[in-house]
Amino acid sequence: MSDQVELTNPVDLSIGGMNGHLFRRAIHIAMSALPWIYFEWGREIADAAGTSNAQLVSMVIMFAILVEGLRLKLGFTIFGQREYEAHQVSALAWGAFGVGMVFLLAPTEAYAWPLVLSLSLGDPFMGELRRRGIDTRNVVIYSSMFIGAIWVACWFFFETPLWLALVFGPLCVAAEWPRLRYIDDNATMTLIPLGVIMLLEPFLLLLP
Numbered sequence: 490m491s492d493q494v495e496l497t498n499p500v501d502l503s504i505g506g507m508n509g510h511l512f513r514r515a516i517h518i519a520m521s522a523l524p525w526i527y528f529e530w531g532r533e534i535a536d537a538a539g540t541s542n543a544q545l546v547s548m549v550i551m552f553a554i555l556v557e558g559l560r561l562k563l564g565f566t567i568f569g570q571r572e573y574e575a576h577q578v579s580a581l582a583w584g585a586f587g588v589g590m591v592f593l594l595a596p597t598e599a600y601a602w603p604l605v606l607s608l609s610l611g612d613p614f615m616g617e618l619r620r621r622g623i624d625t626r627n628v629v630i631y632s633s634m635f636i637g638a639i640w641v642a643c644w645f646f647f648e649t650p651l652w653l654a655l656v657f658g659p660l661c662v663a664a665e666w667p668r669l670r671y672i673d674d675n676a677t678m679t680l681i682p683l684g685v686i687m688l689l690e691p692f693l694l695l696l697p
Contacts, residue, residue: 517613519609520584520608523605543596547593553589554582560579561577588608590679594683596696598648600686606643607678608679611636612678653689665678
């Protein structure tokens with residue numbers, strides 16, 4: 490996320506104004522369907538393409554990188570993107586890369602669902618709290634509770650270890666917080682928690 494976002498209302502930076510901002514939020518929330526597509530239809534799609542699930546995910550990531558490289562080469566933005574994304578890798582591309590890496594490295598429902606939902610729902614939740622002027626302390630508290638609840642729900646539906654909710658609620662919030670000029674929080678919110686999952690996995694043994 491650019492430093493500019495903290496200094497300016499994100500609606501003012503969005504191509505298309507409020508409509509663009511809402512479209513961006515809708516795309517973010519729609520990413521919540523990706524684990525369902527992957528686990529329900531991934532095998533069939535991969536078989537139809539003559540590849541494995543992992544190969545298909547890798548190809549999608551590489552395609553997203555190529556498209557993003559072309560967009561940057563031409564220097565344009567599309568409806569819903571931020572003005573500064575004309576000259577740096579977009580949040581959408583970072584999100585595609587981060588979610589793709591989740592499916593490559595942690596392809597189980599117990600991990601993929603909470604990691605993806607923490608990004609797709611948690612990030613816009615935090616963004617809207619800030620946009621409404623909520624103070625930093627309360628943003629951290631409310632967001633940690635919200636994302637923790639996502640992990641608790643995944644314990645109920647996908648057998649994610651329950652104690653991870655205590656760790657990953659605050660961790661995902663912390664992962665969103667760095668204000669890096671060229672790396673969007675869509676990357677940090679997936680890659681940092683994913684890295685911690687990979688460190689914990691030898692003790693959890695949920696991966697095939």
